[in-house]
Amino acid sequence: MAVQKLKERTLMIKVLIFHAVLCSSLHGCFAAIVNGQPLSNRSTLHPMAVNSFGSSVYLPVSGNVYPLGYYSVTVEIGNPPKQFQLDIDTDLAWVQCDAPCVGCTLPRYRRYKPAKNNYVLCREPICAAVHSPNPPPCKNPTDKCSFQVEYADHVSVSGAVVSDIFPHALSMARCGYGLHGSGTHPPPPTTGVLGLGRSKPSISTQLSSMGIAQNILGHCFNDKGGYLFFGADFIPKSGMTWTPVSQSSSDKHYSLGPAEVLFHGKPTGIKDLHVIFDTGSTYTYLSSGVYGSVLNLIRKDASRKPVQEVKDKALPICWKGSRLFKSVQDVQNYFSPLALSFAGNIQLQLSPEAYLVVTEQGNVCLGILNGTEVGLGTVNVIGDISLQSKVMIYDNKNQRMGWAYEDCTPKFG
Ligand SMILES: *[C@@H]1O[C@H](CO)[C@@H](O)[C@H](O)[C@H]1NC(C)=O
Ligand SMILES: CC(=O)N[C@H]1CO[C@H](CO)[C@@H](O)[C@@H]1O
Numbered sequence: 001m002a003v004q005k006l007k008e009r010t011l012m013i014k015v016l017i018f019h020a021v022l023c024s025s026l027h028g029c030f031a032a033i034v035n036g037q038p039l040s041n042r043s044t045l046h047p048m049a050v051n052s053f054g055s056s057v058y059l060p061v062s063g064n065v066y067p068l069g070y071y072s073v074t075v076e077i078g079n080p081p082k083q084f085q086l087d088i089d090t091d092l093a094w095v096q097c098d099a100p101c102v103g104c105t106l107p108r109y110r111r112y113k114p115a116k117n118n119y120v121l122c123r124e125p126i127c128a129a130v131h132s133p134n135p136p137p138c139k140n141p142t143d144k145c146s147f148q149v150e151y152a153d154h155v156s157v158s159g160a161v162v163s164d165i166f167p168h169a170l171s172m173a174r175c176g177y178g179l180h181g182s183g184t185h186p187p188p189p190t191t192g193v194l195g196l197g198r199s200k201p202s203i204s205t206q207l208s209s210m211g212i213a214q215n216i217l218g219h220c221f222n223d224k225g226g227y228l229f230f231g232a233d234f235i236p237k238s239g240m241t242w243t244p245v246s247q248s249s250s251d252k253h254y255s256l257g258p259a260e261v262l263f264h265g266k267p268t269g270i271k272d273l274h275v276i277f278d279t280g281s282t283y284t285y286l287s288s289g290v291y292g293s294v295l296n297l298i299r300k301d302a303s304r305k306p307v308q309e310v311k312d313k314a315l316p317i318c319w320k321g322s323r324l325f326k327s328v329q330d331v332q333n334y335f336s337p338l339a340l341s342f343a344g345n346i347q348l349q350l351s352p353e354a355y356l357v358v359t360e361q362g363n364v365c366l367g368i369l370n371g372t373e374v375g376l377g378t379v380n381v382i383g384d385i386s387l388q389s390k391v392m393i394y395d396n397k398n399q400r401m402g403w404a405y406e407d408c409t410p411k412f413g
Contacts, residue, residue: 058234060410061088062225065367065385066314066357069282071221073228088219088228088279120145120161127161215396219279220408221388227410234411235393235402242402243346245394253278254394254401261290262339262347263297270294273380275340277392277401281383283315284355285371290380294368298335305334307364315357315365324362328353331364340382348403354386 063071071088120127123141131137136145145161218235219228227234246255253276260271270293273286286294295317299309302319312318325331331352338350357367367385371377393402 057230058411059228060225061219061221061228063221064223064225065221065282065388067360071219071225071279071384216393217396218391218393219387220391220406221384222408223388225410226408234391236391236404236406239404239406240393240402241346241348241404242395242400243342243344245399245401256342256401259340259342261294262341263294263301264336265339267341268293268297273340274378275380275382277382277387277394279384279387281381282385283367283369284383284386285369285374285376285381287376287378287380288370288372291368291370291372294338295366298366301336302334307331307334310363312359312361312363312365314359314361314363315367316369318359318363318365320363325358325364326362328356328358328364330358331356335364348382348386349405350386351389354388357385 059073061071061073072085073088074083074085121141122136122138122143122145124145127136127138127145138145214232216232216235217228217230220226243256246257255274255276257274258272259275261268261273270290273290285291299317302309307319307321310318310320319334321331321334335352335356337352338355340348340350342348355366355368356364358364367383371379371381389408390403390405391408395402
């Protein structure tokens with residue numbers, strides 16, 4: 001009964017936005033987008049979606065792992081529509097709002113301005129959905145529905161849920177705002193974050209409940225950007241490896257496990273890793289013991305090659321060659337491929353470019369970091385660096401994940 005009611009209400013919602021009023025590390029006002037348009041407006045949404053093909057939505061992505069540290073898309077929200085550049089994340093999404101704000105990185109005119117009637121109230125079922133499986137933290141049914149997102153490295157954003165119109169799919173993102181700081185989720189220089197998670201209010205779930213696209217999303221990142229899509233039309237026809245995802249509903253992230261690390265195609269004895277996939281993390285993070293073991297393997301291997309360990313401010317572990325490196329292609333022969341092997345010998349290949357970056361100083365650095373140092377505990381996070389050069393598919397419809405190797409050149413525009 002409650003589920004049925006929730007569904008009806010969800011279809012009436014336009015864009016669900018998290019309007020943050022209180023933050024810890026991120027001080028200021030942010031809002032998150034988690035929804036599409038009402039079902040009754042489907043016919044108007046469809047032709048308006050700039051890059052909508054058949055029953056899929058396609059979005060060009062800009063950004064890179066280094067030096068920018070993030071991937072983003074551009075969306076229009078509100079009426080009249082305003083453009084927002086959104087960081088791509090697996091968790092909830094938000095944009096900076098026009099409200100009293102400490103630490104907002106954008107000028108006021110570029111922020112999202114919610115109207116009074118855009119606020120979602122505690123009594124509305126969508127508020128319960130946002131907090132599911134926990135009850136919403138409400139005192140009164142007529143209070144504004146609040147939310148809090150805790151990122152793994154103790155950055156948290158909290159605020160109120162807002163709904164608004166999300167009229168277009170999008171065009172290319174072209175703004176660059178500078179560099180990311182440290183941690184897996186530093187305050188992004190973008191105007192906000194686009195959430196791709198598995199939770200009820202995720203964009204993918206909403207597009208599918210509105211009948212716009214199947215509950216499938218995919219992304220493909222390279223050093224120039226790439227693309228992102230919702231729906232089944234852009235799944236490669238061949239070369240896909242599929243594996244079931246963990247059914248645990250409490251897990252907001254896509255997780256596969258347990259995994260074993262392969263080095264140069266050989267088992268390493270580093271196994272039973274619990275891994276999650278997180279597009280909001282620039283680098284890959286392994287828990288201390290696993291990190292130490294993998295670091296040893298790579299160091300030992302490198303010690304036999306014409307590279308020397310060196311300090312570089314970009315990342316903790318770096319090597320220099322006899323000449324300055326220009327791209328990761330220059331170091332292909334000095335570093336061995338890693339892979340994660342899941343049940344059934346399903347492998348996710350991590351070639352050197354999926355775990356190394358070449359810095360502005362011409363050194364090559366390890367893009368695998370110590371997760372314990374940033375408070376991730378025993379979880380291993382597969383971040384953007386390791387998701388490059390693959391089309392990664394999250395098939396929520398069939399509870400599976402898949403990938404195929406490709407260069408991720410945008411297919412359109
Ligand atoms: C990872 O970080 C933890 C916490 O700072 C530290 O105790 C541990 O020694 C680090 N592990 C490695 C292999 O550097
Ligand atoms: C049929 C219907 O609900 N149409 C709505 C579509 O969206 C516009 C703008 O938000 C509304 O004004 C219409 O009533």
